[in-house]
Amino acid sequence: MKKLGPLFTSLPLHLIIILIAFIWILPSVGLLITSFRSSAEVASSGWWSIFQHPFNFTCFTLENYHQVIIRIGIGRAFLNTLFITIPSTVIPIAIASLAAYAFAWMDFPGRRFLFVILVGLLVVPLQMTMIPILRVFNKLGLAGTFPGIWLAHTGYGLPLIIYLLYNFISSLPSELFDASSIDGAGHFQVFTKLVLPLSLPALASVTIFQFLWIWNDLLVALVYLGGTPNVAPMTVRISALVGSYGQDWELLTAAAFVSMVLPLILFLSLQRYFVKGILAGAVKG
Amino acid sequence: MLYTKKYTPWLYILPAISLLFFFLVYPSINTIYISFFNYNSEIWVGIKNYIYCFTNEIMLNSFKNNALWVILFVPLTVFLGLIIAILVDRVRYEALVKSIIFMPMAISFVGAGVIWKFVYAYRPASAAQTGILNALRAALQLEPLPWLIIRPWLNNFCLIVVGVWIWTGFCMVILSASYKGIPRELLEAARVDGASEFKVFWRIILPLMKPTLAVVATTMTINVLKVFDIVYVMTNGNYNTEVIANRMYKEMFIFRNYGRASAIAVILLVLIIPMIVINIQRFREQEGMR
Numbered sequence: 001m002k003k004l005g006p007l008f009t010s011l012p013l014h015l016i017i018i019l020i021a022f023i024w025i026l027p028s029v030g031l032l033i034t035s036f037r038s039s040a041e042v043a044s045s046g047w048w049s050i051f052q053h054p055f056n057f058t059c060f061t062l063e064n065y066h067q068v069i070i071r072i073g074i075g076r077a078f079l080n081t082l083f084i085t086i087p088s089t090v091i092p093i094a095i096a097s098l099a100a101y102a103f104a105w106m107d108f109p110g111r112r113f114l115f116v117i118l119v120g121l122l123v124v125p126l127q128m129t130m131i132p133i134l135r136v137f138n139k140l141g142l143a144g145t146f147p148g149i150w151l152a153h154t155g156y157g158l159p160l161i162i163y164l165l166y167n168f169i170s171s172l173p174s175e176l177f178d179a180s181s182i183d184g185a186g187h188f189q190v191f192t193k194l195v196l197p198l199s200l201p202a203l204a205s206v207t208i209f210q211f212l213w214i215w216n217d218l219l220v221a222l223v224y225l226g227g228t229p230n231v232a233p234m235t236v237r238i239s240a241l242v243g244s245y246g247q248d249w250e251l252l253t254a255a256a257f258v259s260m261v262l263p264l265i266l267f268l269s270l271q272r273y274f275v276k277g278i279l280a281g282a283v284k285g
Numbered sequence: 286m287l288y289t290k291k292y293t294p295w296l297y298i299l300p301a302i303s304l305l306f307f308f309l310v311y312p313s314i315n316t317i318y319i320s321f322f323n324y325n326s327e328i329w330v331g332i333k334n335y336i337y338c339f340t341n342e343i344m345l346n347s348f349k350n351n352a353l354w355v356i357l358f359v360p361l362t363v364f365l366g367l368i369i370a371i372l373v374d375r376v377r378y379e380a381l382v383k384s385i386i387f388m389p390m391a392i393s394f395v396g397a398g399v400i401w402k403f404v405y406a407y408r409p410a411s412a413a414q415t416g417i418l419n420a421l422r423a424a425l426q427l428e429p430l431p432w433l434i435i436r437p438w439l440n441n442f443c444l445i446v447v448g449v450w451i452w453t454g455f456c457m458v459i460l461s462a463s464y465k466g467i468p469r470e471l472l473e474a475a476r477v478d479g480a481s482e483f484k485v486f487w488r489i490i491l492p493l494m495k496p497t498l499a500v501v502a503t504t505m506t507i508n509v510l511k512v513f514d515i516v517y518v519m520t521n522g523n524y525n526t527e528v529i530a531n532r533m534y535k536e537m538f539i540f541r542n543y544g545r546a547s548a549i550a551v552i553l554l555v556l557i558i559p560m561i562v563i564n565i566q567r568f569r570e571q572e573g574m575r
Binding site: 010013014016017020021024025026027028030031034042043044045046047048095096098099101102103105106107108111114116117118119120121122123124125126127128129130131132133151152154155156158159162177180181185186187190212215216217218219222223234235238239242243249252253255256259260263264266267268271274275278279 | 287288289293294295297298300301302304305307308309310311312313315316319369372373375376381382384385386387388389390391392393394395396398399400401402403404406413414415416417420450455458459462507510511513514517518519521530533534537538543546547549550551553554557560561565
């Protein structure tokens, strides 16, 4: 398959692929370059004009980042996002791995029924749940607080995480469990000493997934946290900026890039697990 | 299997089950219930909220736009994902191209919204264009276009392009794995027998990938019915770009009409239910539980 004959027959193929890749990456390149240009230059010329003087580095500035991180408060929002994301990733995965293990390797009445319901819950739109939860949150004082959104993300994340982990844990060879049974190990020992270590690849996949999902979430944060600067994550703050700083592209692009740095690093370094997670969720499921 | 005490399984699943009940099952039932009440859930109004949903002009427009999203977004993402998956399989720099196409999946829709709003940036013809699309038009001596304002087709199409940019990578990754699962000998044999590339694609690749294509298409349909962030960030539903999920958010938070917001949520659920049924059937078919 690799050799498709002489170069001139495969040239159109290369051109098409490179054109597609170029179109795909171009908007992001524009964002990155603009975030380093001064406001005067952003207002007077397009970002591509820097290629007219490719070695003139004086036109780049870090001023926009200073502005958005300190003055506009994206720095604070970054910390909020981090503070929302980490517990909202760890808690559901801990709870889900216990449940996935029970669904896979224990027999109990209603197991199949509960699992079918779980599969159904996978696609219930979050909109169906927001008003009643918000009312309860208001009564309990959880609205606008971090523990509130941790709980909400935990509840929302569980169906998919249980489902993915179940797929993995249930495919472990049953001899493992027979041997442990003879050795006299109990469920908790098997779970912590055997199942969890063996499930590391799957756990890595769902962790990256859940982490990115929460990091990038807008709707859940809008509903349960609102826009108060001391709790609002970057997505909420940036979407508000789009309204108030609509034409200050150097600031918007810098703010957007701050919100993308961590996901991009994770994505580039752990792409393999990311892809595996998607395949486990979509193809096997 | 290990010896299991009667109560042990419940220790393991109870935390999950109770959270699922509190955050998904109970609220969903409650939402259906309050969709039959007025804005603060005190007065029973019967199906008045639903009548509103199906007669109000903005609501009808939202349905129309969501339909447009389904009609354009789903085939575009699936088709582009498939074509790219097949094309890049033939070049050495496959991994690099795939990373580029897949990258938008890692960033937020809000970030993608900013990126594309900048692509569509519009200034009067007298000023220098800083958005790349209007700069291209200026280079071709054409008037700049306010892409996100021209209704009803162009602005909706421009929003859908953003969705396609984000999700094509997702489709590509899944379809690529499925394509690589097709035995190469099968394709080679067909080529040796004189089948054209087009025929190989149409008669062998497509039929073999049909189950995966169906999975990807249903996933994309669910996504698109719930589309919210892109519209919220880029137009907030102005200029005839409203969609169901953004309307629900507005009824809930701007107008504080919980009855109508709940009715919209229920309608969204009803639109997605066929997908739930397909999901459960698929689960039963593959006989997930031993």
